[in-house]
Amino acid sequence: MIQEEDNMSDTAASDLVLHHFPNACSQTSLFALEEAGLEYELSLVDLASDEQSSPRYAAISPLGKVPALRVGATVLTENAAILTYIAAAKPKSRLFPAPTTPFALAERQAGLSFCGGTVHPIVRGIAAPYRLTDGETAPVRSRAVALAEKNFAFADRRLAERGWWLGEWSVIDVYLNWAMQTAVRGGFDLTPYAELARLPERLTERPAFTRTMRIEEESLAALAARQAS
Ligand SMILES: N[C@@H](CCC(=O)N[C@@H](CS)C(=O)NCC(=O)O)C(=O)O
Missing domain, CATH: 3.40.30.10 (Glutaredoxin)
Incomplete structure (x- = not known):
């Protein structure tokens, strides 16, 4: 308990x-x-x-x-x-809805595994395919895009049906947002995924999310200053 x-x-x-x-x-x-x-x-x-x-x-x-x-x-x-x-x-x-049942706890774990174990390696294939091959990167990236289309379509449907990944807000939505943003930075076209496209704006309603983005911008500036010195 x-x-x-x-x-x-x-x-x-x-x-x-x-x-x-x-x-x-x-x-x-x-x-x-x-x-x-x-x-x-x-x-x-x-x-x-x-x-x-x-x-x-x-x-x-x-x-x-x-x-x-x-x-x-x-x-x-x-x-x-x-x-x-x-x-x-x-x-x-x-960070998660209050766990009431063994199934709810397992669903939380499923969401974490989906983001970390399923989607993360796929978006890496889009944003950094050179990390996954010694050969040509184009086929790796193109396969990763195909996998991302399937997985993001699944995630988009789930958000359309439930509002948030677990039905109410949780940190899994922030994790999913990171994966989606990483794919977009790698050139992934998000146009067909309306719910995912709305996610960043919905998350800015949480002050901690806005603070996180600001902290990361400050970290980027600190790194740039470190490199310039
Ligand atoms: N399964 C790990 C993945 C961690 C991971 O791959 N982190 C990346 C950044 S997104 C990293 O540190 N990459 C550096 C490297 O692989 O050299 C987790 O969910 O925390």
């Missing part, structure tokens, strides 16, 4: 450090921290300069990925785990 009180028994809130890169999937974990109102520090990992492959960062995240959330003396990786942790640490934040 999840408690209503904060449940930060693992650590003091001030011991949270999120390793992130603007516009990477760490955006979802950053949003969750903001929405939950937890105290945390941010640490930029410059993926554009391959900083994730440095020995310093390997000591934090052995696979060289963001997000990584330091929780006291330990580190959590994988958005699905980080979001689950934040929701459990701050139940009042309602």
Whole structure:
């Protein structure tokens, strides 16, 4: 049974450090921290300069990925785990609808798996196909676009039927938005997906989402300044 009180028994809130890169999937974990109102520090990992492959960062995240959330003396990786942790640490934040049944809990997990396990690799094939092949990138990208069309059509129908992924707002909608925006940055045509196209504007109704976008813009500016110096 999840408690209503904060449940930060693992650590003091001030011991949270999120390793992130603007516009990477760490955006979802950053949003969750903001929405939950937890105290945390941010640490930029410059993926554009391959900083994730440095020995310093390997000591934090052995696979060289963001997000990584330091929780006291330990580190959590994988958005699905980080979001689950934040929701459990701050139940009042309602990152997910209050779980009432085993099925509702499993549906939450299904949404996280859909975004992280199914859609994320597909949008990577669109935005960064060179990460997936030593050969020609065009066939990889074109296959990823075909898969994205199928998966985004499914997501669009679900939003049309239910309003939000789980029927009421949850952090899964923010995760889905990140995946969709990544595909769009990679040139994916969103015109046929009216519900997905509306998602960014709908999400701006949440102050934490607007704050997240601003924080990421500031991070981009900090990276540009770092590179210029
Ligand atoms: N399954 C992981 C995926 C993490 C991931 O692939 N992060 C990307 C950014 S979106 C990354 O760090 N890429 C750097 C690299 O692979 O070198 C999760 O959901 O957190």
